[in-house]
Amino acid sequence: MSQSHFTLGFPLKSPADAQELAQNLTPLLPDLFRVEDAIGTVHYSRFTVLSEKTLLFLGDFDGELGQLMLELAMQAGPVFDAIVERVNNPPPTPVAVHAEAFVEWAAEHVLHPAFVYTAYTGATVKQIKALAATADVKGSSQLNLFLVILPSKSRLAFAEMQTIVRTMGMVGKIRRDLDKVGTPHFVQFVPLEDRQMGFFTVYDGSFEKYIDDFTRNIGEVFDVLFKFTKGSPPAPCRKHVQEFIDFAAKANRTPIGFYQAYPGLTVQDIKALLIDSGAQAVSG
Numbered sequence: 001m002s003q004s005h006f007t008l009g010f011p012l013k014s015p016a017d018a019q020e021l022a023q024n025l026t027p028l029l030p031d032l033f034r035v036e037d038a039i040g041t042v043h044y045s046r047f048t049v050l051s052e053k054t055l056l057f058l059g060d061f062d063g064e065l066g067q068l069m070l071e072l073a074m075q076a077g078p079v080f081d082a083i084v085e086r087v088n089n090p091p092p093t094p095v096a097v098h099a100e101a102f103v104e105w106a107a108e109h110v111l112h113p114a115f116v117y118t119a120y121t122g123a124t125v126k127q128i129k130a131l132a133a134t135a136d137v138k139g140s141s142q143l144n145l146f147l148v149i150l151p152s153k154s155r156l157a158f159a160e161m162q163t164i165v166r167t168m169g170m171v172g173k174i175r176r177d178l179d180k181v182g183t184p185h186f187v188q189f190v191p192l193e194d195r196q197m198g199f200f201t202v203y204d205g206s207f208e209k210y211i212d213d214f215t216r217n218i219g220e221v222f223d224v225l226f227k228f229t230k231g232s233p234p235a236p237c238r239k240h241v242q243e244f245i246d247f248a249a250k251a252n253r254t255p256i257g258f259y260q261a262y263p264g265l266t267v268q269d270i271k272a273l274l275i276d277s278g279a280q281a282v283s284g
Contacts (some may be wrong), residue, residue, distance in 0.1 A: 002119050004045070006065055007190045007198070008057040010087050015052035017086035019160035020074040022049045022256065028079045030258040033095070034256055035076040036259050040126050041068060044186065044202045047256035048147050054193060055083065058200055059259075060186040062124045069106045073099035114162050114197075115169035117178050117187040119267045128262050131273040139264020143185070144210070147253040149192065150229045157228035158195035162223055165189045165197070177218035183210060185267055204266040211248070215241050 012018050025047060036042040045059035061068055073080065084090035090103035092098040120128075132138070152158035155159050168174050169189075183204040190198040203210050219237030222244075226232035233243035262270075262276025 001117055001122060003060065003062055003123075003186075004065065005113055005116050005186065005188050006059050006061070006068075007113065008106055009050070009055065009088070009193075010055040010083055010113055012053050012055060012086055013088055013110070018049050018052045018055065021047075021083065021086060022254075025083070025256050026116055030084055032072075032076045032079045032087075033257075033259045035043075035072065036120070038075065038090050039068070039071050040261075041124070042259065043125055043261050045259040046145055046147075048253040049256070050149070050192065050198075050253065051194070056198075058135075058188075060118070060202070065110070066103055066107070069103045070099055073102040078098040095168070098192070111190050111192065113188045113190045114165040115174060115187075116185065116207075119179075119185050120270050120274060123270065125261045128270055128273065129264070131277050132262060132265060132269075135273060136266070137269060137273060139262060139266070139269065141204050141264050141266045141269075142206070143208060143258075143260060144203055144205070145250075145255045145258060146199070146210070147202060147255060148199045148248050148251045149253060150197040150199060150225060150251065151231070152195045152197065152228055153230050155195060158191070158197070158205070160228045161197050161225055162191055164228075168221055168224075174218065174221055174257070177221060180217040181210075181213045183213065185270075188260055188283055197229075204268075211241065211245055219244075 009144040012021070036045060041062040043060040045057070048056050048058070050056050064144070073095050077094055077099070080102065083094050083096065084093060091102045095102045152198040178187055185202045185204070186196070188200045190200065192198045201206055215237040222237050223235040226235055231247070234240045237244045
């Protein structure tokens, strides 16, 4: 079963709707998380307000997106009802009653990533949870989110950024560098509205340690991207870590909720479980 990623964009009616969702969506998420637990194919999910006109719903999952969206619509309809009432040209409601229409609407609003990384390709949520239970391994690490938005300098610069990411992805450069970091679970580069590139990560441990490892191991990728990024920090990243941190802090978006299927299990925990079971983890 393949792992994949989705970034679903909800086009909002007004800045007031963005503000309301940022403030009021969190209390609804425990219901969504219970549904995701029951479905059993979602590794991680989170929302974030991208701008005054867009709410993003991001997830890392097993299997087919259409099936996942159908199950989410049928089982977590009220959560999506609260969102789509603030959306331009929304799907029909109640979402649970019109689940297939929601799937069709979602298909038109999914943003396609330029690059996707996973640290343990092919390992499903159910497999990881079963192996952890059998080995009596309980996660104790803190997982964090990095939701950085890179604004391009121009339309041509935006095209260059996408080409760079896709090319470096195809030749394996980004995968090798992320493997060296050793703490990212899932990573995506996603082209966004207003000629921006989203860099989305679920990773283990502290932000400071992550940034230090990140700039040393994958900084070269960002050194190239920053040539086309508006307001970018100086290069090379590894020699200007504090400037990179300051830039990332400003470019970061605040997550709304964070669903974790196997809380606290690190990348290395999961790889060890897979190796011990004879199901060798495959990076990228």
